[in-house]
Structure formats: C-alpha cells, structure tokens
Amino acid sequence: MRKLVILIACAAVFSACDDTPKKKYKPGSIGALNTVAVVMPNAMWEGAVGDKVREHFAAPLIGLTWDEPRFNLEHMPPSVFTGTTRHRRSVLYVSRDSVTGAQVQSDLYASPQMVGVVKGTSDSAIMAAIETHAGQIIDSIRTMEMEEAQERFRRSLSKETIFQDKFGVTLRLPSIYKVGKQEENFVWIDREIQKGSMNIIAYEMPGDSFDNDSTFVRDIVRMRDSIGKLYIPGPDVPGKVTYMGTEKAFAPSVFPAEVGGKPAAEVRGIWEIVNYPMAGPFLTYIINDPENNRKLVLEGFTFAPATNKRDYMFELEAILRTVRFGNSPADSAPAAK
Known part of the structure; x- marks a missing residue:
C-alpha cells in the first residue's frame, strides 16, 4: 500500500513538471486567394x-x-x-x-x-x-x-530541370507548365488557360548591364524589345514583322525587390505585339547575380483577352519568387515574400 502511494505521488510530480506546451488544433482555413x-x-x-x-x-x-x-x-x-x-x-x-x-x-x-x-x-x-x-x-x-x-x-510539381541545366537555378513549377521553346540563352515555358496562355521566360544579361540609373527604364524597354524580336514572334501578317515588345503608351513601373535571396528590380507593365492588336500584363525580375557575373531575368506574362488577369499574374509572381540559386532546391526552400 505504501509503495502504491509513493508511485502515485511520483506520477503527480512528473506530471506537474511536464511543461511541454500542448499544441492547440486549428482547422484549415478556407477562402479563395486574394x-x-x-x-x-x-x-x-x-x-x-x-x-x-x-x-x-x-x-x-x-x-x-x-x-x-x-x-x-x-x-x-x-x-x-x-x-x-x-x-x-x-x-x-x-x-x-x-x-x-x-x-x-x-x-x-x-x-x-x-x-x-x-x-x-x-x-x-x-x-x-x-x-x-x-x-x-x-x-x-x-x-x-x-x-x-x-x-x-507542391500538389503537382514539374520534374523539368531546364532552369537548372541552363541557368543553375530551380523554380517550384507546377507540372501543368511545359517547355515551349529553348535557345542557348533563352527558355520559354507556358500553360494553356481558357482564353489564352500564361508564360514564363528566362535569360541572362551581362553583369554590368543597367549601370546608368538615368536610362534604367529605357534600357529595360530596349532589352525586352530586343528579346521579344529575337525569340517571341507574333502572328503572321503579310508584309509586316510582328513580335512581343513593350507598350509604348505606358512606361513600366520599377520597384526594388529581393528575389531568391538576391537584390533585384521588379518591373510591371504592359506588353504588346508590334504590328498586331494583342497586349497583356507582364512582370519582370532582373536579379543581380555577381557570383556569376550576370543579371538573371525572369519574366511572367499573360495573354487572356477580355478576361481579368490579376490572379493569373499572381500565380506567375508566386512561381518566379520561388527561384533558388545553386544547389538549394526551390521545393525545399521557404516561400519567398
């Protein structure tokens, strides 16, 4: 009987000393994004x-x-x-x-x-x-x-390694996106949506690009237009050259950012197809990567005529912000802010 009392007393002492916080259950939240x-x-x-x-x-x-x-x-x-x-x-x-x-x-x-x-x-x-x-x-x-x-x-991640192979970076990319075009210094992936497509492109610029602050926006437009002319053609129009450029009536907005743990410029604006009536929004990150003496350019743009595009652009931004440099996989990295 005495041993039983001692055991109960010991159990009470150890129970009182257990200060491990009890994790309170919280149900999963609900609601549409944004x-x-x-x-x-x-x-x-x-x-x-x-x-x-x-x-x-x-x-x-x-x-x-x-x-x-x-x-x-x-x-x-x-x-x-x-x-x-x-x-x-x-x-x-x-x-x-x-x-x-x-x-x-x-x-x-x-x-x-x-x-x-x-x-x-x-x-x-x-x-x-x-x-x-x-x-x-x-x-x-x-x-x-x-x-x-x-x-x-994470529910359905792509196993595509093209970003790692070409640029030494990883992206947390949904499997619905497919490689549409690749060149020595250019990658274009996209996915179909109900009335158009969502697109991501990537390429490199020299590390000393954009050194002049006074011409920064103009240089960005020149860069985008030259890449568009090289790699992103528009529909065939007899007697005309069509390609993706930057809408001339609206200067893009530029903000400081941090992407993949590196300083970057965030550019938001409107793309257009030169010599053809097509346009839509774009989001570009120009990421400083001095270790590789380059600026890595990641861009998302949407073609969805007569359709709201906020949520499409939000998805593209969420993808681009998962970029990780070197051997750190985007899937295991914390979500970028």
Whole structure:
C-alpha cells in the first residue's frame, strides 16, 4: 500500500513538471486567394469607413490592362462571423471600441490565417487607423497568400530541370507548365488557360548591364524589345514583322525587390505585339547575380483577352519568387515574400 502511494505521488510530480506546451488544433482555413472577409456593421460598410477600406484594400493594381482590385472584398456583419465563417483565411475586422488602434493576428481561428483588427472610438478615429495601418495589414495578408499559392504548387510539381541545366537555378513549377521553346540563352515555358496562355521566360544579361540609373527604364524597354524580336514572334501578317515588345503608351513601373535571396528590380507593365492588336500584363525580375557575373531575368506574362488577369499574374509572381540559386532546391526552400 505504501509503495502504491509513493508511485502515485511520483506520477503527480512528473506530471506537474511536464511543461511541454500542448499544441492547440486549428482547422484549415478556407477562402479563395486574394479575397478578404471584411467584418463590420452594415451601416459602417455602407458609409465613409467602408469607403476608406475599399480605398486601400480594393485599390487598383499596377501593371494590368484594366483596373482590377488588390483584393476581392466580401462584407459580412459581426453577427454572421461565427462558426466556420471564422475560418476564412484573410479577415479584416473593424469595430467601435473604447480605444483606437490596429493589429495583425495570425492563425487566430484557423491556419493559415491573417486577421487584421482595426478599432476606434468613432468613425473618424477608425478611418485614421485604417489610413495608418492598412499597409501593414495588406502586406501581411499578401505574404500569406503568396505562401499559400506556393504551397499549393507542391500538389503537382514539374520534374523539368531546364532552369537548372541552363541557368543553375530551380523554380517550384507546377507540372501543368511545359517547355515551349529553348535557345542557348533563352527558355520559354507556358500553360494553356481558357482564353489564352500564361508564360514564363528566362535569360541572362551581362553583369554590368543597367549601370546608368538615368536610362534604367529605357534600357529595360530596349532589352525586352530586343528579346521579344529575337525569340517571341507574333502572328503572321503579310508584309509586316510582328513580335512581343513593350507598350509604348505606358512606361513600366520599377520597384526594388529581393528575389531568391538576391537584390533585384521588379518591373510591371504592359506588353504588346508590334504590328498586331494583342497586349497583356507582364512582370519582370532582373536579379543581380555577381557570383556569376550576370543579371538573371525572369519574366511572367499573360495573354487572356477580355478576361481579368490579376490572379493569373499572381500565380506567375508566386512561381518566379520561388527561384533558388545553386544547389538549394526551390521545393525545399521557404516561400519567398
């Protein structure tokens, strides 16, 4: 009997000393990519606060052929935000409170999930908080959505090694993409979509390219147009030469970026077929790779007439941002932000 008491006491001691945190189960999140559930009272959504949310979260994206919103917004009143509705992957929760502020919480009700919470003592205070913190919330949601898209690629990855063979890099490439063309310093892969195609091209430029900041944009256009003329022909038109160039009416937008752990320039603009009425959006990364004395150029572009192209371009960006240099496989690397 005494031995039994001692054993029970020892078990109680060891149980008390077990400080290993218990992992709480979170259901998988739901919702379409680039869609945000906006939780706020109906009157607020229909008024100035709702307008301020739309101003930031549904702002038109740069580099598309017509205006498309950054996110699709789906409004719901707080009374509806219960049960599985709380499992939405991207949420913006806006409400009146005794304090004013904003924060971003991850995996609050599901995983992966990003919940932006904005509170204020009045509508004007809430609007000021949205103005101040919208960028942080948008960046957090966008990073999560990019990682989610890249994770979905794992379901069916291509075994194609052409990027490794030609340029010494890997991409997390869905198997639906196929090699369409390859030259000594050029690779073109694509996939068919309902009304057109999604395309990725890659090539190298000398390491000392684009040294003049004052002509940077002009030099990018010249580079794209020369590559298009060499490798990307347009439809046959009697008496005319057709090829993919850069839309002359809209100068491309250029931003600093980091891709594959290396500094890069991100270029967004509109491509056109010279001497033929075809056009669409493109996204180009010019990546500095001093170890190989080169600049690696990766570009995604979409041809989808009379169709929204935001989600197509988002997929292409998600693919390009998985690039890894050397022997680090894109599939095992963390998703790029």
